[in-house]
Amino acid sequence: MLQILFSKGSPQLIKRLQIFTSLHIVNRAQKGYFSRVVIEPAYKPALVERNKHVEAKLVTGDENSPKFSLLLPPPNVTGELHLGHALTCTLQDALVRWKTKQGCKTLWTPGMDHAGIATQVVVEKKLYKEKKLSRHDLGREHFLREIWQWKEEKGRSIKENLMKLGTCMDWDHEYFTMDDRQTSAVKEAFVRLFEKDLIYRDKALINWSCTLESAISDIEVENVEIDGPTAVEVPGYKNKIMFGRMADIAYKVHNSDEEIVISTTRPETLLGDVAVAVNTNDARYAHLANETTMLWHPIRQESIPLIFDSSVDPEFGTGAVKITPAHDRNDYDVAKRHKLPLVEVINSRGIIMENHGPFAGLPRYDARNKMMDYLTNQSLIRGIKPHSMVLPICSRSKDVVEFLLMPQWFIRCTEMAHRAKKSVEDGELRIIPDNFEKDWFRWLDNCHDWCISRQLWWGHRIPAFEVKSKNAVSWIAARSTEEACRKAKEIFGSGDFEISQDTDVLDTWFSSSLLPFSALGWPECTKGCQRYYPLNLMETGHDIIFFWVARMIMLGQELTGQLPFREILLHSIICDEHGRKMSKSLGNVIKPEHIIKGITLDNLIEETKLAHQHGLLSDAELKRSIVSQRKAYPHGIPECGTDALRFTLCSTNVKNYSLNFNIQECHSNKLFFNKIWQATRYTLMCKEKFDTNGKSLDKRNLLEFDRWILSKLGNTIVSFKNAMDEYNFHLAAAAWKTFFYNNLCDVYLETTKVHMKAETQQIARNQCAVLQHCLSIGLNHLEVFTPFIATELLSHLPSPETKFHESEWIDRDLESTIEQLLEICQSIRQAKNEHNPPIARKHNPVVHIYSKSDQLRELIQRQLSCVQQLTLSNGVQLYDDERSFDGRKMTAKSTASHLCSFGLTTNLSEELKQSAPESGEISGHTKKMRKLESELEKLVNTVSREGYKKFASEEVQKKHLEKINNLRLQIENMRKMDVRSVV
Structure with a gap:
């Protein structure tokens, strides 16, 4: 503890010291000298947390100690930390600190993720907002330079904020998912998987964002429920597009007067229909069940078959559905079973492709309108009705997701998924909480091949090279262009060939799935890998159990031959106090620093407007955010401090599905710390x-x-x-x-x-x-x-x-004994508070206690001074005779248990006496009586239930009976008392 002693006082120097320290200097009677320094009179988070390097590396065990290694799920370099990051950091920091106290040699590896799509989108928005330039205006090289500059700025800010959270990460081992070491690991992993025939290239149906002109993963698709006709903003269109309507369209049966009506919410894809399907057992179409039934396509002017398939839902619409395999996943599977052709309609930019007559070259939703006009003119529309539907939206671009056939790179996942599933079944891998096991099994059982290519500029360029020689084309994987050329020569000999690297980049989840071992130096056999791999635990949010956790397991087992960790701890998703997930679209996002330092409503709104100016929020998001902030924080957010934020996050069961964060609880914990502060000051x-x-x-x-x-x-x-x-x-x-x-x-x-x-x-x-x-x-x-x-x-x-x-x-017996005493003190304090008017210490209350138990009375006698202190009274009188106690007139009377009664006497002023309750009011004594009677009734009902004696243990039944008897005695004692007896 810092101590300061002056022979002569200097007020100016003292003032400066008070400003620049968190200590309080006491002038002892202005005698020219000072007492030793004591801590501030109240807890002030800003002073306590200023310049405190608690985030420094902890002193851990030696090389022979048990090891505990952990990896920070890397924050994206797309902006600042949010509460989800704060939760992850706090939980992991608590574990590392605890394991260190237990003598473990710990390693907590921090890092950041390049976040391919997210970062490219946010920088593009910023660039256009500030300079009215697109990435194409700049070119790839200059645009990537802009992103690296963004990464440096945001990365520095994120690191500072991680440190401010008091985390004890090993910054000497820090990584970035696109640094040289990680780039080397990514190339190595790709080449090894390619050579094992686990990576292949194919043209397949994938999620596609027409705005990004890239494939996107399932986690980047938000399924928005639409209930009936709804106008939605779609990038690239001036007017909103109407969704939530179903059109019934007639297909004429070839060489017949019959027609089959199909229902669709996407008329523009009618161009790609290759069949109409009905359920195999649908009696309405049984008469058409032969191989020669054909329908006339009204736009392509050609025949398409009517097919029968058990997957068709006969309750949907008319029971007949259009099959558009190039733009629908279910239709794609049906087409494969029935060997149907694929007709593509929409290109990568959301434009109708060539060879589609008058619709070619139109944006997809302009084509929709023109298609409806055409079908109306052909008298083929049989009705338009409201329809509830799910609209897939790209979370990054807010565009409506298309399903397109595109050449992409895939990882075969079947065998790896089976191995990951078996590791949990065999107990080698533990998922905490275990209720997520069923989700784990369900996803791995249906794990389809993983599309790992993205049509972006920011990310790990795919280490695959296309080799063309005369009429032959081949793809090879290589760690460098030189290696690719050597491999090409082995395939094509010394003949002429052209070689070029794929321009696509890898899915961000690919590089992050290698982190448990790549962050430790893999593929090199480093000391870190040998010592700390596999990790002891993977702790992260349950929302990425499949996109990240399962893939870490699959690639870890495949590339290292062992599980990358033995335990998976999945924490809650942070929601606001109303249970809504925090998101920009709802305007309810809270930054950790707002809670730590506090912020006024005006400054909160100003920050939001600044984010909008930089292109990070849309006009609609800005409006929603401001409305939400005014409603939720009319007086701003009070300063709570880092410790209060951390403690609040840890005080909720993080194994639940969601965590409802309440700032008021955070502020209450700040007051709790002030309680500890005052206790320390007193000590x-x-x-x-x-x-x-x-x-x-x-x-x-x-x-x-x-x-x-x-x-x-x-x-x-x-x-x-x-x-x-x-x-x-x-x-x-x-x-x-x-x-x-x-x-x-x-x-x-x-x-x-x-x-x-x-x-x-x-x-x-x-x-x-x-x-x-x-x-x-x-x-x-x-x-x-x-x-x-x-x-x-x-x-x-x-x-x-x-x-x-x-x-x-x-000493459990001693604890039980003292608990009896504390229950009496609590009952006395409660009676003082519930009395009308409340009885304060200044009213000179004297406590009168009667106990039927000699043992309890002896305890009270030994602790009379403590009882007086704990009840804030001015004296305690103990009775061993019930008549003497009952004969004493008191201001208030009640019971503390079936063995103890008490009363209070005090000299109330005339004013307080006049404010006493009317006879009709309910006293604290009566409230307590009702509470005890309610408790007794519930307990009697419990023991009276059918099956109670059969299923409740003998010990439990004995405790319940004892409790019932004690309650009855206590209620009887209370009824005997003269509640309104006043001195």
Whole structure:
């Protein structure tokens, strides 16, 4: 602890010291000298967290210690950290700090993801907003230079914010998914998988964004539910496009007067219809069930077959559906079964392709309108009706996703998926919580080949080369152009050939799926790989269990021959306090720094407007955000501090599907830390007064409450350890909150005030040592959640003289005994508060207690001074005779249990007497009676239920019976009391 002593006071120097430190300097009676420095009168997060390097590398075990390795799921370099990142960082930091305290050699590897599509989109938006330029205007080289500049700026900001969260990451091992080491690993992985025939190139149906002109992954597709006709903004169109309508269109049966009516929400794809399908068992079309039934395509002017397939839903529309295999996944499968041709309609830019007559060259939704006009003129429209549907939207470009046939690179996943599934079935891989196992199995059972190519400029360029020689074309994979040429010569000899690298880049998930081993130096056999691979745990959000976690398992097993980690901890998705997922579209996103530092509503809105100016928010998102902010934070966001944010995130069960974040809870935790701060301040003042240096704990010299709080400390440590072992962070956090708030501050610290005086100096010294011990050990454990305040307060507290062995101090009988006393004190305080008017200490209340139990009465007698302190009363009178107690007129009477009754006497002023309740009002005594009666009724109903005696254990039945009897006795005692007896 910093101490400052001046022989002569300098007010200016003192003022400067107060500004630049988090310490409070006390001028002792202006005598020209100062006492030792004590901490500030109140907890101030900004002062405590300023310039505190708690994020520095922890001192971990030696090379022979157990290892614990963890990887930070890399934040995207698309912007600033959000609360999801804060949750991940906090949970992982708590684990690393705890494992370090257990003596493990830890490695927590940080890094950032280049986020191919997301980063390219955000930089394109910014570029167009600020300079009215597209990436095509700049060219590939200059555009990539813009992105690298963006990465440097945002990467620096993200790293700073990660450090401000108090994380203890190993920054010496930091990676970026496009640095030289990761690029080398990506090339190596691709080549190895290609040579194993696990990577192949094919023209297949994939998700496509016409705005990005790129394939996108399933995670980048938002399925938006539309209930009836809805106008939607689509990039590239001035007017909104109407969705949620179904058109019934007639197909004429060839050489017949019959027609079959199909229903579609996408008339523009009619150009690509190659058949009409009905269910095999649909009686309505049974008479047409032969191989020669053909229908006339009204636009292409050719025949297409009527086919029968069991996959068709006879309840959908007319039971007849159009088959457009080049633009629909289900239709694609049907076409393969029936060996139908593929007719492509829409190109990569969303334009109708050539060879489609008057519709060629039209944007797809302009073609839709023209198609409806054409069909109307041909008298083929049989109706248009509202229809609920799901519209696939690209989360990056907000464009409507098309399903197009495009040449792409794929990874064969069947065998790898089977291996990943079996690892969970055999118990080699543990998923926490285990309710996600069924999702794991379902996805892996239906795992289709993975499209890994993207038509972008930003990302890992695919290390595949096209080789052309005369009429032959071949693809090879190589780590460099030189290697590609050598391989080409082996295939084509020394003849002439042309070789060119694919211009596509790899899906971002490919490079990030290698991270458990590539971040440690793979494919080189580095010391890090040998020591820390496989990782002990993968901790991340459950929303990417398939897109990232499953693929890490698949590629890890394939490329390294072992699981990349043995446990998967999946945490909640952070939502706002109303349970809505945080997103820009809802305008409910909160930045961690807003919670840490606080922000006014005006500044919050100004930040949002700035994001809009940079092209990061659309006009609609800006409007929604401002409306949402005004409603949710009319007075802004109060300063809470990093520790309060971290503790709040850990206080909710993160194994739940979602976590509803409430800023008010965060602010309440800041007040909780002030409670610990004040307890430490009190302890330091007592320490200075009674000099407890070198004071060790000896049970023989401690009072009951001293031993009780140390027993509570021991139990809290046990609960904390068990909770951390099972990743129940909320139980671990709750254990320490209960200890500090309810046990130490509200009870034990208050009892020490009885003895903190010169005449009981020996007891005071013992209790001061106990306070120091509880604070030091408690803060040392709490530090895994709250590193800033723990580090600050521990710097002022001496380390315990001896190691605290919790098992030696736990005394459950003593805890049970003291709990009886605390229940009485709680009942008395509650009666004081519920009395009308409330009885405060200044009204000189005296507590009168009668106990039917000799043992309880002896306990109260021993602790009379503590009871007086804990009940904030001016005296306690104990009775051993019920008639003497009942005969005493009191301001209020009630019971604390079936064995204990109490009353209060006080001198109320005339004003307070006049404000006493009318006879019709319900007193606190009556409220308590009703509560006890309700509790008794519920318990009686429970034991009366059918099957109770059959399924409830004998021990449980015995406890319930005892509880019922005690409640009945307590209610009977309360009924005997004269509730309205006033002195």
